[in-house]
Amino acid sequence: MKVERKVKMAEEFTSEEKTGLYKAIHSRRDVRSHFTSRLIEDEILSKILNAAHHAPSVGFSQPWNFILIKDSQTKARIKESFEKEKESSSQLIEDPKRSKYLSFKLEGILESPVNLCVTYDPSKFGPFVIGRSSIPEAGLYSVCCAIQNLWLAARTEGVGLGWVSILSNDVLKEVLNLPNHVIPVAYLCLGYVDEFATKPDLETAGWLPRLGLKDVIFFEKWEDKENLSWKNIQNIIKTNPDYA
Amino acid sequence: MKVERKVKMAEEFTSEEKTGLYKAIHSRRDVRSHFTSRLIEDEILSKILNAAHHAPSVGFSQPWNFILIKDSQTKARIKESFEKEKESSSQLIEDPKRSKYLSFKLEGILESPVNLCVTYDPSKFGPFVIGRSSIPEAGLYSVCCAIQNLWLAARTEGVGLGWVSILSNDVLKEVLNLPNHVIPVAYLCLGYVDEFATKPDLETAGWLPRLGLKDVIFFEKWEDKENLSWKNIQNIIKTNPDYA
DSSP states (O other), X not given: OHHHHHHHHHHSSOHHHHHHHHHHHHHOOBOOSOBOSOOOOHHHHHHHHHHHHTSOOGGGOOXXXXXXXXXXXXXXXXXXXXXXXXXXXXXXXXXXXXXXHHHSOOOXXXXXXXXXXXXXXXXXXXXXOTTOSSOTXXXXXXXXXXXXXXXXXXXXXTEEEEEOOSSOHHHHHHHTTOOTTOEEEEEEEEEEBSOOOSSOHHHHTTSSOOOOGGGTEEESSTTOOOOGGGHHXXXXXXXXXXXX | OHHHHHHHHHXXXXXXXXXXXXXXXXXXXXXOSOBOSOOOOHHHHHHHHHHHHTSOOGGGOOOEEXXXXXXXXXXXXXXXXXXXXXXXXXXXXXXXXXXXHHHSOOOOTTTSSEEEEEEEOTTTTOSOOTXXXXXXXXXHHHHHHHHHHHHHHHHHTTEEEEEOOSSOHHHHHHHTXXXXXXXXXXXXXXXXXXXXXXXXXXXXXXXXXOOOGGGTEEESSTTOOOXXXXXHHHHHHHHOGGGO
C-alpha cells in the first residue's frame, strides 16, 4: 500500500507537466521592452492573480494585496519617480560604468498595458501570526513568493513582466494612497510581448556573468564546498553542462 | 509577420505544460509531516536547486547561497532552537489559542532527509547593484523568488518542502558559520512525502480562512474595489467559483 502510494506520488505530474514548470522557470525574463498593444484579457489576468494568491504565506496570513493600475496619470508619476531615482543612483558609479547603466532600458511603465503594485500588510490577521514572531520579515517573504508565482503564471500565458525597483516607495505610497503601515513590495509592468529574450538583458550586455550552480551551493556549513558526505552531488553540479 | 509572432508566443506553452505550472502552484503545500524514508536522488536535488538559481535577481546579482544539511548534530541544534522559539512565541497568546498553537506540528527538521538554509549575501557583485539603490530590500526579495522556484520544482518531483520560520537566526548563523553580513532567509526541510494535503494545514485546522481573490485586489488606489475602469474583471473575480 505504501509503495503504491509512493509510485502514485512520483507519477502525479506527467513528464510534459513537469516540462511546463521547468520551461516557465528557465524562460521567464524580466521584461522591459517588446510589449505589444494587445490587452491582457480579464480572464487571463484573473488567473495570473489567482496563482499569486495561492502562494505560501507564513501562518496562512495571506498578507498581500494587488493594486491594478492602468490610469495614465498614475503611470506618469511613477515613471517620473523612476527617472529621478535612476539619475540619482547613477551618481554612485563612475564612467564608463555610469554611461552604460544610464543607457540601459530598465522599465516599461508607460508601454505595458497593466501596472501592478504588490503590497504587504503586516496587520492582516495580526498581530500574532504563526511563524512570524521570531522572524518578522517572514511576512514580507510570503509576498515575494506570491510575486514569483505571478511571474511564472504570466510567462506560461505569454505575458511579460518587469519588476521596477528603481523608484521611491514614498512616492508610490502617496500616489496609491497606501496607509502608513502597508509596505509596497513590488511595482510590476505586465503585457503581452513579441519576444522573450533567451538570456537576462544584463547578462547579454556583459554587465554581470551568470554564476554556475557549483558557485552558490555549500555543504553543511558556509563556504564548505568539499564536504565528504556530499561527494556525488558535488560531482554532478561540477560536471553536468546544464549547471555550468 | 507580427501577427504570426504573436500566435507563436501564445502557443509556446502547450495546454498540458500550462497545466503543469498551475498544478504545481495550486497543489504546493508547506509540508511538516508525511516524510518517507526515501532519499532524494542527487540528480533531482540538483535540478531543484538549479530551478532556484534561475530565479530573477535584482541587477542580475544572484545574491543567494544554498547550504545543504544532513548532519544530525546540526539538525538537532536547529530543532532545539525551534522548540525554544515556539515556546516563547506561545507566550504572546492566551488559551484556548495558545494550546491550539502548541498542538500544531510545525516542522519536520529531523524527519526530512535534507535540510536547506537559503541565505542572502548583499556583498555579492556589490556594492552597486542595479535596482538596489532606491529599494535595498530588493536583494532579499530576489532570494525569496528563488525559494518559490525551488518549492514549485520540488512539488513537481513529489518532494515535499516545509519552511521553518520559528527559530533564531542568531543560532542559525552560529551553527552554520555564516559571516556577519550574510542573512539567513529560509530554513527548509525537504523530502519525499506519501501525501500532499489538499489544503493548507492551518486552513484545515480552522486557524484562519482562505481569502477570496476579490478580497486582495484593488483598482488604481488602495482599497478601491469598485473603480469603473475595471468592471469586467471585478465581475469575474466576484462570480467565478474558482476565485471564491
